Amino acid sequence: MKRRDFVGLTGLATGALFLPSLPGFGHTAVDPARLLEPGADVIVKKRLADAALNAAKTAGASYADVRIGRSLNQYVFAREKQVQNIVSTESYGVGIRVLVAGCWGFASTSVVTEASLAATARAAVEIAKANRLLMKEPVQLAAQQGYGEVSWKTPLQQSAFEVPIKQKVDLLLAANAAALDAGANYINSALFQVNEQKYFASTDGSYIDQDIHRLWPTFNATAVDTKSGKFRSREALSAPVGLGFEYLTPNAAEQVRGPQGTDTVGYKLRYDMLADAALAGKQARAKLTMKSVTPGKYDLVLDPGHLGLTIHESVGHPTELDRVLGYEANYAGTSFATLEWKAKNLPYGSKEVNIVADKLQPGSVGNVGYDDEGVKTREWDIIKEGKLVNYQKIRDQAHIVGQKESDGCAYAQSWEDVQFQRMPNISLRPGKAKMSVDDMVKGVDKGIYIAGAGSFSIDQQRFNFQFGGQLFFAIEKGKITEPLEDVAYQSNTQEFWGACAGSCDQSDYRLFGTFFDGKGQPAQVSSVSHGSATTRFNGVNVINTARKV
Template identity: 55%
Template sequence: MQRKDFLQLSAMGFGALMLPNTNLLANDISASDFLAPNIDVAIKKQLADAALNTAKSKGASYADIRINRYLNQVVATREKRVENVANSESFGLGVRVIANGCWGFAATNDVTKEGVAKAAERAVAVAKANAKFSDPVQLAPQKGYGEVSWKTPIQKNAFEVPIKEKIDLLLNVNSEGLKNGGNFVSSSIFMVNEQKYFASTDGSYIDQDVHRIWPNFTVTKIDKATSKFETRNALCAPMGMGYEYLIPQDSEKLKSGNLILYKNRYHMLEDVRQAAEQVAEKLKAKSIDAGKYDLILDPSQLFLTIHESVGHPTELDRVLGYEANFAGTSFLTLDKWRSKTFNFGNKLVNFVADKTQRNGLATIGYDDDGVQCSNWDIIKDGILVNYQTIRDQAHILGLTASQGCSYAESWSAVPFQRMPNVSLLPGNDKVADMIKNTEKGIYMLGRNSYSIDQQRYNFQFSSQLAYEIKNGAIVGMFKDASYQSNTQEFWNSCAAIADKNDYRLGGSFSDGKGQPSQSNAVSHGCATTKFTGINVINTGRKI
């Protein structure tokens, strides 16, 4: 087990502390309280107007307010027992203004007209104080949308599903894992609902209802003769969906050799049965010989390489050096973009940023600047063509509008640039043909340990499962395999991309950035992809 996995799984006992959008002002509540309605939209509008009018009367040239309610639930089990059920709610507002050309921000959980007015006054005072030390803010133009709404297109609200039903599912998962050879099995479901209201002096009043879900498990098997053990985590992705994600449909299965993979719906019981068999195989697997291999990477593994080597380095604040303390800056400097010829990858490689992608974790109707979300090219035919921006960054690229990448993890946090869904467009190949045309390779599935440097360039990634490909066929399992490359070399080695039928989402439920640190959720779509001549090392060690 990797250290990060140990920390993650042991932390399940703390329940709500693992959940995104949980802050010090969150309250523990009962599950039934989740179904209590939020305050009426008409009342939110009255509160918003009180804040906006106060800010303008105190000298603000622009103001916005976010009145947000966050609901979080985690259900965690291990073997035959329930480890934890944690429910939390956080409710409050944040007011942001521009006064004397500078940003100011203040937040409160006093959601009354008096409370919002005081927050607006404080925000203006902060802006005026900051203005003595800051350059003027340049906001991209933004029309007001009037009163609009958006909701994640869920079929079944996860918070309406009884806790007993969730516990029964997880205990069945554990039972199947044990029955099929696992010695230890832990499982969990994390659920988030963001009820967000945004209003601004531009004339927008935006009400949104955002849902996310993340089921997970870990199966561990021990070789009693040697005391060695192997693990395998769930191969599913967290999704911007409701509880329907956990209601299987046969049409959502994909087959790759003897493996059953999942698309849009998740067969948790079936996955844990496979996992129990695979950890037994991993215990007997041969350790890899270091060298050059062709890699065939399943979306459950490749999404993380996309996140680290494409998503983060195309964040404009990293490029500009505004973001450096949390995981570094970016090698994709503006001169590379201005050249219009920078070879990020070969012509097969096309990356799109998309805040509208169905089931995406970063998918929403409008961002925390009140900008309607859309999609745009980042890498086109292998060439760097764009970045990720928000309203006060757009002028740097000569853009006339923001790309809608503003997000704050809670009502008490300041919005800043966060990653949209960043995805590799599918190609026209078949996974079976990729395998058949590989003489010496590795087929890798599932995220595992990784490392990348402070400019998002040199990296190393491993996987949950690694299968040896020899002379066009899968012949067994490897262990201790980790691939090394640099971003430009790696994406120029792309040799084939599977078609849209294989395209799936992966994602991170909790991606950290900023100081003070904030967390957001983001998805990365891709199909199975082949890379040639990649350096693979053996990470095993003798004790």
């Protein structure tokens, strides 16, 4: 999974062509009824884990952890009036990580018996011993208390797997029909559903059972001018969520309107797919005749459904400690925000910029109780009043920055992959003063309001970038005047966040996110959300993407 697919998947621009890259493909295809069957009892999982832990210690490990994972996935794809594909998969197995004389070893197995886990643990120990030949310095693992036997489950009202496939298909086809009736010529739609059943045990004394659910409805609607051959698209304004099927139960109280004159809608923890699809068909058609933007400097008013991607690329990735240290380089670069850069106390942004990391936000796709190292998740500051104050780190990184504990952001995409540092939810705190989006627009003399995530480009140090969007509206003398097309803004991370003039209040706060953030070699994907309220940035350079240079 390439990071550029972060946007490509959102729009489903190539529909089912993404299938080979999605989590769950390559796993066992199963009857949908299998997704409702319970996994192994927690007593059985503890006995299996103890067999592995005891074998690892006997073989010479100073530390060991065991992850028993059952991953369930269902993807439903539709295009116009037909179903393209329905895929249900299951994967079940165990990953065992050990520390021997300061060196990591890892092995996994799909044969889930006590004898197999013990043998796999011993294999992990042998791998650790072999890895010592290349070790430059021993691993320093931050201390971690054992929690005993605990459990955590995604708060939800109805598991998506309990909903009949026909109901899901009917929903997608109804959304497609709504978009076609409103002006679209083509539409791809999809419903992604994931359930991770994860059991973690370690020699620290933790036995943690978690049941994690995620859901993502999305589409891409396209309108075509048959005479000119010109076409324009509009993607769904939904967000991937850590919720059940209740997310797709419309609730007017969960809708957040954009500024007057824009006809845009944001969503909190409910999503009206039919209404959004109808609006998308209308707006895709309207884009064919919209005015093309005049390049120049503008004040930007950015909707949370747009700003989340900018946060992801310009704050989320550059504050991953492994990227900062250069341990992650081949996969989309390192980071400008090095330890030396941070030591100079340089501004990351204006004093209005307060960004936090966490895996706690209800409804977010990053929401879990414990990470894949058995660390209880929490919230911590990344940027405070414009200054970089911390990074994202896990147990074997904490000592590098003089800290004694992990932030709880280790993750592996499956039981057969080793866990490593992954981005938690990275979010911009809303403003404290009461402010609506209309109030913010009133203060803008010459600007552009942008909603929805679009194309993007960022350099290998996460510094210079360019971002597009889905919907653009001109702001003149405090009012929305007309829709625009061909808009993208260019900046660098410090300059852009330094131009932040403030955010709307908590009532406008919403989540954006992705199921498929890629990182690592071999590559893994993870799910992450980014929250914010509508935010203003002054004097940002806007280009016209349709003009030839």
